[in-house]
Structure formats: C-alpha cells, structure tokens
Amino acid sequence: MNAPDRAAAASVTRKSRIQAVNDFVIKFANVNGSGSASANELFARSILRMGVPVSPRNIFPSNIQGLPTWYEVRVTEQGHLGRRGGVDLMVAMNPQTWEKDIAEIEPGGYLMYDSTKPIAAAKLRADINLIGVPLTDIAASKYVDAKERQLLKNIMYVGVLTELLGIEPEVIAQLLGEQYKGKDRLIKPNLDAFMTGLHHARERLEDAIDLRVERRDAVGERIFIEGNAAAALGCVYGGATVCAWYPITPSSSLAEAFQKYCGKYRVDKATGTNKFAIVQAEDELASIGIVIGAGWNGARAFTATSGPGISLMSEFIGLAYFAEVPAVIIDVQRGGPSTGMPTRTQQSDLLACAYASHGDTKHVLLFPEDPYECFEFAAASLDLAERLQTPIFLMTDLDIGMNHRLCAPLKWDDSRRYDRGKVMSEAELEAGRDFGRYLDVDGDGIPSRTLPGTHATRGAYFTRGSTKDAYARYSEAGPDYIYNMERLLKKFATAAKLVPQPVIAGAAQKTSHGVIYYGSTSPSMNEAIDQLERQSVHLDRLRIRAFPFGPSVKKFIAEHEAVFVVEQNRDGQLRSMLINELQIDPARLVPVLHYDGTPITARFIVNAIASRVRGANVLPIKSGKAA
Amino acid sequence: MTYLAKPKLRHPTLPANRLGYTRRDYEGKISTLCAGCGHDAISAAIVQACWELAIEPHRVAKLSGIGCSSKTPDYFLGASHGFNSVHGRMPSVLTGANLANRDLLYLGVSGDGDSASIGLGQFAHLIRRGVNMTYIVENNGVYGLTKGQFSATADQGSKSKRGVVNRDAPIDMVAIALQLGVTYVARSFSGDKEQLVPLIMGALSHRGAALIDVLSPCVAFNNHLGSTKSYDYVREHNDAVNRLDFMPHREVIGADYAPGEVIEVTQHDGSRLRLRKLDKGYDAGDRLAAINHIQLHQARGEIVTGLLYIDPEADDLHDHLATSATPLNKLTETDLCPGAAALRALNAELR
Numbered sequence: 001m002n003a004p005d006r007a008a009a010a011s012v013t014r015k016s017r018i019q020a021v022n023d024f025v026i027k028f029a030n031v032n033g034s035g036s037a038s039a040n041e042l043f044a045r046s047i048l049r050m051g052v053p054v055s056p057r058n059i060f061p062s063n064i065q066g067l068p069t070w071y072e073v074r075v076t077e078q079g080h081l082g083r084r085g086g087v088d089l090m091v092a093m094n095p096q097t098w099e100k101d102i103a104e105i106e107p108g109g110y111l112m113y114d115s116t117k118p119i120a121a122a123k124l125r126a127d128i129n130l131i132g133v134p135l136t137d138i139a140a141s142k143y144v145d146a147k148e149r150q151l152l153k154n155i156m157y158v159g160v161l162t163e164l165l166g167i168e169p170e171v172i173a174q175l176l177g178e179q180y181k182g183k184d185r186l187i188k189p190n191l192d193a194f195m196t197g198l199h200h201a202r203e204r205l206e207d208a209i210d211l212r213v214e215r216r217d218a219v220g221e222r223i224f225i226e227g228n229a230a231a232a233l234g235c236v237y238g239g240a241t242v243c244a245w246y247p248i249t250p251s252s253s254l255a256e257a258f259q260k261y262c263g264k265y266r267v268d269k270a271t272g273t274n275k276f277a278i279v280q281a282e283d284e285l286a287s288i289g290i291v292i293g294a295g296w297n298g299a300r301a302f303t304a305t306s307g308p309g310i311s312l313m314s315e316f317i318g319l320a321y322f323a324e325v326p327a328v329i330i331d332v333q334r335g336g337p338s339t340g341m342p343t344r345t346q347q348s349d350l351l352a353c354a355y356a357s358h359g360d361t362k363h364v365l366l367f368p369e370d371p372y373e374c375f376e377f378a379a380a381s382l383d384l385a386e387r388l389q390t391p392i393f394l395m396t397d398l399d400i401g402m403n404h405r406l407c408a409p410l411k412w413d414d415s416r417r418y419d420r421g422k423v424m425s426e427a428e429l430e431a432g433r434d435f436g437r438y439l440d441v442d443g444d445g446i447p448s449r450t451l452p453g454t455h456a457t458r459g460a461y462f463t464r465g466s467t468k469d470a471y472a473r474y475s476e477a478g479p480d481y482i483y484n485m486e487r488l489l490k491k492f493a494t495a496a497k498l499v500p501q502p503v504i505a506g507a508a509q510k511t512s513h514g515v516i517y518y519g520s521t522s523p524s525m526n527e528a529i530d531q532l533e534r535q536s537v538h539l540d541r542l543r544i545r546a547f548p549f550g551p552s553v554k555k556f557i558a559e560h561e562a563v564f565v566v567e568q569n570r571d572g573q574l575r576s577m578l579i580n581e582l583q584i585d586p587a588r589l590v591p592v593l594h595y596d597g598t599p600i601t602a603r604f605i606v607n608a609i610a611s612r613v614r615g616a617n618v619l620p621i622k623s624g625k626a627a
Numbered sequence: 628m629t630y631l632a633k634p635k636l637r638h639p640t641l642p643a644n645r646l647g648y649t650r651r652d653y654e655g656k657i658s659t660l661c662a663g664c665g666h667d668a669i670s671a672a673i674v675q676a677c678w679e680l681a682i683e684p685h686r687v688a689k690l691s692g693i694g695c696s697s698k699t700p701d702y703f704l705g706a707s708h709g710f711n712s713v714h715g716r717m718p719s720v721l722t723g724a725n726l727a728n729r730d731l732l733y734l735g736v737s738g739d740g741d742s743a744s745i746g747l748g749q750f751a752h753l754i755r756r757g758v759n760m761t762y763i764v765e766n767n768g769v770y771g772l773t774k775g776q777f778s779a780t781a782d783q784g785s786k787s788k789r790g791v792v793n794r795d796a797p798i799d800m801v802a803i804a805l806q807l808g809v810t811y812v813a814r815s816f817s818g819d820k821e822q823l824v825p826l827i828m829g830a831l832s833h834r835g836a837a838l839i840d841v842l843s844p845c846v847a848f849n850n851h852l853g854s855t856k857s858y859d860y861v862r863e864h865n866d867a868v869n870r871l872d873f874m875p876h877r878e879v880i881g882a883d884y885a886p887g888e889v890i891e892v893t894q895h896d897g898s899r900l901r902l903r904k905l906d907k908g909y910d911a912g913d914r915l916a917a918i919n920h921i922q923l924h925q926a927r928g929e930i931v932t933g934l935l936y937i938d939p940e941a942d943d944l945h946d947h948l949a950t951s952a953t954p955l956n957k958l959t960e961t962d963l964c965p966g967a968a969a970l971r972a973l974n975a976e977l978r
Binding site for chain 1: 683684685686688690700701705706707708709710711712713716718719720721722723724725726727728730731748749751752756945948949950951952955956958959960962963964965966967969970971973974977978
C-alpha cells in the first residue's frame with residue numbers, strides 16, 4: 001500500500017495515522033553547516049544495520065553555512081532505492097523552510113519539531129500528527145557551550161527517533177564507537193545526548209508514531225557507498241596514475257576520494273614515494289591538458305568535472321579525438337545550463353559530451369547506474385581509452401555521485417590485466433615493423449602509437465591537431481583528411497563492440513511497448529515497472545550503458561510500436577542521439593522527461609507512462625477488435 | 628605535399644659528439660617559416676645545444692602550442708616525439724607529459740601570443756609549479772600566421788607595420804616568471820647565437836622550471852622602423868649583464884679572470900655555469916634585484932639579456948608530489964592495483 005492509500009484507509013477510524021513497517025520516507029530539514037549531516041547519516045546507517053535497506057539523499061544548497069539543507073531517508077524493505085516522493089515523517093529543524101516542509105508531509109503523516117517555543121495553530125496542519133520535542137530546552141539545560149548544544153541537539157533527535165521507530169539502541173552505540181574510533185573522548189557525550197533523546201521519547205512520547213523499523217535480513221552482502229568514492233576506487237584499481245582536476249560540485253569529492261585511496265593503496269612502503277600524481281589545476285582547461293599530456297606519454301590519466309568544466313574542456317577534447325590520445329573524463333552531471341543548479345541532479349550533458357568540440361566529432365560515453373557500475377566503468381574506461389586512443393566519458397550524476405547508495409559489493413579479478421592498447425615496443429621498432437601513427441593496419445580503425453623515448457632512431461612522430469597523413473606528416477591534402485576522418489568513424493564502430501552492452505529485460509506479458517532509460521534513473525524505473533505491471537501496463541525495457549549504441553538498441557526499438565525514452569533533462573538528449581545515430585522515426589520514441597533537479601521518482605514515471613499506454617490500449621477496443 | 632622532407636646527406640667530416648652523433652642527428656624537417664625568421668636561428672641554437680650536451684635525441688619530448696614559433700619543433704630534433712597542442716595550452720600538456728615520465732627532457736617552445744596573450748594563465752601555473760623543463764618563448768611581439776596583429780609583449784608606443792601604435796602596457800615574461808618563482812631565467816636574442824646556445828644548455832641541465840625569453844624578430848611583420856622587436860632595435864638596445872659559459876662536469880676549467888668578474892654555479896647534475904659579468908653590480912642569485920634591474924632598464928627602452936636569475940638548488944613538481952623514482956608510465960598492475968583481497972576488506976568496511 002502506498003502512502004496516500006494508507007492514509008485513506010486510516011482516516012475512517014480516527015485522526016489518520018500512516019502505518020508502515022520498513023517502508024516509509026523520513027526527511028530532515030536542517031540548516032547548512034549546523035552539524036546535522038553526521039547525525040542524519042548515523043540514523044540512516046542504523047536502519048541498514050537492522051538489515052533493512054535505505055536510500056538516503058542529500059538535498060543541499062550551494063552554500064557553506066546558513067541556507068536550508070535536507071536529508072531524505074527512504075526506508076525500503078523492498079529495496080526500492082529511487083526517490084519515492086512525499087514525506088511520511090518530517091523532522092523540521094529549520095524555521096526558514098517550515099511552511100514548505102509542512103506542506104510536503106503526506107496526509108496522516110508526522111511532524112517532529114522543536115517545541116521549545118509554542119507554534120501557532122495556523123502554522124500547522126490538521127491532517128498531520130504532531131510530535132513536539134523541546135530540544136533547545138533540553139540541550140540548554142545540559143550543555144553550556146553553544147556549539148556543543150547545537151551538535152548534540154542533532155544526536156538527541158536521533159535518540160528520539162530511535163525510540164519512536166523501534167531501532168535497536170545498541171546499533172547506534174556500535175556505530176558511534178566505529179565513527180569515533182581513535183577519538184574515544186567524543187563517544188561519551190554523543191552517547192549521552194543520544195540516550196537523553198531516547199529517554200525523553202520513552203517517557204513522554206509513547207505510541208506517537210505508527211512507523212516502525214523491524215529487523216530483517218534484506219541488505220545481504222550489499223555495501224553502502226557514494227558513487228564518487230566508487231568511481232575513484234575504480235580509477236585506483238584501473239591503474240590511473242595521473243589525476244588533474246579543478247574543484248566543482250558535484251565532482252570534487254571524487255578527486256578527493258582518489259587522493260584518499262591512493263594514500264591508502266599507492267604509497268610505496270619502502271621509500272614513502274607515491275605511485276600517483278594528483279594536480280589540482282588552475283582550471284578545467286589545464287586539467288584536461290594535463291590528462292592529455294600524461295595519456296600521450298603513456299600514463300593512465302583522468303579528470304573529474306561537471307557540465308561547466310566540459311564546456312571549458314571542449315577544445316582540448318577535440319584535440320584528443322583528432323590526434324588520438326587516451327583520456328578519461330568523469331562528468332558528474334548537475335543541473336545546467338550555465339551555473340544552473342549546481343547542487344541538483346540532471347542528465348543534461350549527453351549532447352555536450354557526445355559531440356564535444358568543433359568540427360565532426362563523436363565520443364564514447366558510459367552510463368553507470370549505481371556505485372557498483374561507477375567502479376566497474378571507471379576501471380573499464382581506462383582500458384577503453386588506451387585501446388581506442390580517444391577520450392572516454394564516464395557519465396554519472398549528482399544523485400549517484402554524492403549520495404550513499406546500496407549496491408553489490410565491488411569485485412576485482414586478480415588475473416585481470418590492463419589493456420594498454422596498440423603501443424609499439426622498442427623490440428618491434430628494432431625489428432623493423434612499419435610504423436604509421438595513423439595507419440589502420442588491421443581494419444578496426446585503430447592505429448598503433450609509440451611512446452616518447454622508446455627507440456633511438458625509430459618511431460618518433462609529431463602529434464598535432466591539424467591534418468596529417470597516415471604517417472603523421474602534416475598534410476592539407478583532401479584524401480589524407482578523408483582517410484583519417486573515415487578511419488575515426490571505423491574506430492567508433494569498433495568502440496560499439498567494446499563498450500558495455502545494453503541490459504534488456506522482457507515484460508511479464510508480450511507487449512508492443514518498450515522503455516529505454518539509463519544511469520541514475522535505474523532504481524526508480526525498476527520500481528515503476530513493478531507498479532505498472534500491477535496496473536497491467538507491461539513494458540519491455542532496455543537500459544543503455546554506453547554510446548555508441550550497440551545493434552541491440554536498434555533491434556529493440558524496431559520490435560516495438562512505441563518506446564518511451566525516460567531521461568532527466570528537458571530536451572530528450574538521448575532520444576535525439578537515438579534518432580540521429582540510428583535513423584529512428586522520431587514518432588516512435590516518446591519522451592518522458594523529468595528535469596526539476598530532484599531525482600526522478602517511480603511515481604513520476606508511472607504517471608507519465610500509464611496514462612499514455614492506457615490511451616493507446618483503448619484504440620483497438622474502439623475499432624471492434626476486442627470484446 | 629605540404630611538408631618538406633630533408634635529404635639525408637652526411638658529410639664525412641661532420642664532427643661527432645661523445646655519443647657519436649653529428650649535428651645532423653639533431654635536425655628536423657626543413658623549416659617552412661619566412662627566410663630570415665628569428666625562430667629558425669633559435670631552432671639552430673637548440674640543435675647546437677643538444678649536440679654539445681650530447682643528449683640522446685629520442686630522450687627529449689618537445690611540446691608547443693599554436694603559432695609560428697609552435698611550428699618549429701618540427702624543424703629540430705627529428706628523432707624526438709613532438710606535440711603541437713592547443714593555442715596557449717602547451718604548459719598543461721607538458722605538465723602531464725612530465726608527470727607521466729620524469730626520465731625524459733622536456734622542451735616547451737612557444738611564442739609571445741601563445742604564452743603571454745591566450746596562454747598567460749597556463750604559463751603562470753607551469754612556472755609556479757616548478758615543472759622540470761626548458762621553456763623557450765620566441766618573442767617577436769606580433770602574430771605572424773594571422774598577419775601582424777600585436778601580441779601582449781608588444782611595447783607601449785611600438786608601431787605596427789600598418790602604422791598602428793600600441794597603447795597597452797607590455798607583459799614581461801621574465802619579470803612575471805621571477806615573481807612566480809622560476810628557478811632559471813634568461814633573456815636572449817635570436818641574432819646572438821653565442822649568447823643563446825650556452826643559455827639553452829644551462830636550461831636543459833637545470834632541474835626545475837627554466838625559462839628563456841628570446842627576442843626573435845619577425846621579418847614579415849615586425850622588423851620595421853618604429854618596432855621595438857626589430858633586428859636593428861634589439862641590437863642597438865641589447866644590454867647584456869653577463870655571458871655564460873656552460874661546462875659539462877667532466878671538463879676542467881682553466882681560464883683566468885679577475886676576482887669578482889666571474890661566478891661559477893654548479894647545478895644538480897654536476898654541470899657548471901660560469902658567468903662572466905658584464906655588469907659588475909648584477910647578481911644572478913638575487914631574485915628581487917633581478918626584477919628591479921629588468922624593470923628599470925625596460926623603462927629606458929633597454930633590453931636586459933643574459934642569465935638573469937638562477938637557483939641551482941631548486942626542486943621540481945615531482946619533489947613536491949613525492950612521486951616514485953620509477954616513471955609513472957612504467958608502473959604495472961603489480962605496482963598499481965591493490966587487488967581483490969584489499970577490495971574484499973574494503974567492502975567489509977562499507978556495510
């Protein structure tokens with residue numbers, strides 16, 4: 001039963017109260033910089049330790065201190081990790097956003113607030129349940145220091161919630177112990193504050209909430225990690241040695257995580273030297289320039305950025321494409337255009353990346369759905385960049401990148417070897433093998449390269465962004481230009497075979513409708529498919545994992561009368577690429593677009609698709625074929 | 628055909644350096660620049676310096692941006708890898724290349740438009756990071772390939788070929804580099820090979836960021852009366868503070884000079900620089916005095932040349948980043964991949 005249904009059922013008896021076990025949404029409304037983040041995360045983790053999946057999301061402003069920030073936790077025994085929409089329990093700790101926060105609560109839902117000062121009835125709603133806790137009063141009576149009051153107030157409300165929701169207090173105690181390992185003196189005050197909140201609830205708030213957390217074993221082996229951290233780990237495992245970056249939300253934590261993991265795994269124990277180099281560049285132009293210089297010279301290199309960074313890098317991306325230099329660009333997408341919504345999520349850089357730079361270009365894009373694939377695809381992108389000698393874009397977004405997400409444990413096969421691509425060795429050059437830097441010897445469009453310093457007299461060549469012949473000699477001759485441009489297309493066709501292929505899943509019943517989606521839409525789409533099937537709306541589905549598209553994409557579209565293309569941008573960018581690259585009749589591809597900066601929800605997808613499919617299903621009945 | 632191959636003739640009497648290479652082994656393709664271009668003289672000086680230093684040609688990586696000067700790496704060191712990158716952005720490409728393999732010599736060649744106009748930002752950050760390289764600015768004050776527009780190094784009051792007078796203040800690459808912490812900086816003139824060759828040798832032997840600003844007249848667009856970057860103007864206003872003799876570490880020095888007239892500097896690699904002072908008061912070890920001297924003379928329309936500052940104990944970006952002695956591009960899976968067991972342990976921490 002979803003929340004509104006539950007509310008309707010409950011309203012028959014008394015003041016409606018949403019009742020749910022392990023399936024609800026709690027949202028914390030806080031002030032940025034007030035220390036709420038760690039308390040809220042502690043809360044989310046405690047539920048996870050009770051064996052119940054959670055899906056938390058930070059909704060934060062572009063600000064250091066003072067502006068509103070929210071933390072939304074979806075408790076979901078069913079494992080629906082997308083954003084649900086609506087709130088069952090609001091923990092309203094920010095007077096600035098009070099009205100908006102109250103309005104978001106589902107009928108029959110709950111409001112927990114600081115009742116130190118009385119709140120006028122007009123500022124409340126009659127159809128919600130109130131849980132007042134005089135947090136400021138309690139904190140003031142216990143702590144002298146103002147900062148301590150603020151920080152421990154947060155832990156205190158975690159204590160209240162623990163009691164009200166039935167979370168095991170031992171779990172919180174254990175998590176606090178882990179969190180402050182090595183800083184033992186911090187454990188006691190936190191634990192005290194937590195118990196204060198817990199006792200307050202036990203003594204004064206009996207049966208205030210009908211939302212419960214009950215121990216299950218529904219998390220299994222899964223891990224809880226942010227996409228940015230997972231992608232950084234993928235770069236470590238994939239052998240990246242050079243990282244150049246410029247701080248930009250939401251990608252900064254990726255470079256910082258790479259620094260952290262390199263510190264853990266890449267420092268030579270004997271000498272104390274680093275088997276990596278990280279440069280915080282002066283801008284994104286320099287970041288990509290450093291990556292290209294390193295790639296040209298045989299080191300695996302990457303940069304992490306977001307939309308505005310892609311715009312700045314575009315000229316260099318064209319150089320790497322045309323001069324055929326390996327590079328990995330991780331684009332943690334945010335809301336555009338321009339500065340756009342820097343702390344909100346979107347999938348709106350597809351066209352900017354797929355065709356980045358002037359002239360005719362096409363680039364390889366990978367679309368991970370979660371941190372697991374962020375890890376896998378980051379490592380794969382380093383192989384692909386060297387195999388294909390071209391920029392590879394890892395297209396993640398803020399929703400995956402900056403939120404902890406439950407995903408399969410990361411895997412690595414120790415027998416795996418890096419694919420360094422076609423690099424001619426000193427021995428091959430010495431043996432007199434013909435070296436044409438841009439010569440396609442075996443028909444896959446990929447030429448061989450040499451690294452600087454390889455051989456005393458053979459294999460040197462001049463890399464340039466201008467036209468050249470197959471032996472890298474400057475040329476303005478039309479046939480030389482055409483040769484390279486056609487070869488680059490051939491190389492792109494080779495790329496289509498090497499990139500992760502789409503994931504296709506059939507509907508429970510035969511259907512003429514399909515849906516295509518990608519990236520962070522995945523969890524909400526999985527949930528939407530379940531809901532639609534219950535409404536007898538059946539969809540075959542295809543999750544795109546890379547561009548160029550493999551042949552299965554065209555086949556999938558051809559097999560359906562209509563295909564919904566679900567995206568988190570305004571213009572249907574993937575849809576445009578499908579039409580452009582596969583020559584699809586636009587009428588067959590129905591855009592479903594969500595782009596207000598919040599993560600797409602199953603509710604949105606269900607509403608958008610169900611009405612249109614039902615409409616379509618009516619037609620045969622009218623024409624007399626049915627009944 | 629839009630490139631010119633050079634005939635491979637070897638004169639039997641061409642002298643060989645200690646590795647057995649002749650000057651020919653350090654040459655590149657035939658230049659496509661204008662006859663008399665200062666840049667070609669700089670290319671010849673680079674060839675001479677590399678030959679004298681007996682550098683293995685393939686151990687040099689030469690990088691450039693876009694423009695006349697940036698074309699020149701094709702015209703020297705034909706056995707070296709070259710990279711003609713993006714306008715004004717060679718510094719970042721060079722930085723990345725250097726990070727990937729610390730064992731090669733890096734030579735950046737750029738122009739005044741490439742480095743002082745479009746590329747000033749990257750130039751500044753390359754210098755302040757102390758990237759181990761030699762950076763030569765072939766400075767003529769104009770854009771050649773687009774036919775004679777002023778660049779950011781054009782002097783105030785300097786007149787273009789079309790008669791336009793430049794009103795903007797010039798950017799002095801040397802003064803800026805000094806302020807940004809450059810550890811080897813010189814200014815020279817493409818018409819003075821005797822001065823230039825040892826300066827290049829000293830720069831190639833220097834560990835850290837080395838900059839040589841070489842005035843290199845543009846015969847097509849900036850060699851007329853009223854230009855401050857013409858052959859005649861530079862010759863008349865050249866104010867050399869010292870002459871440099873470069874001595875590889877094995878050579879014994881035996882010349883006699885009066886005390887105070889000669890200073891010797893030993894660099895990291897053991898090479899020695901002998902500075903014969905022309906201006907007795909000039910101290911190439913004093914950064915602030917160097918900036919002061921250059922700007923005082925610049926205001927008088929004089930061009931101060933020579934080795935203007937050196938810190939022989941400089942460190943470089945690799946020192947700052949504590950990178951491994953093995954070049955990063957030589958590291959393998961064994962060095963780089965933490966392996967499955969480490970990942971299993973990490974997974975356990977993430978629950």
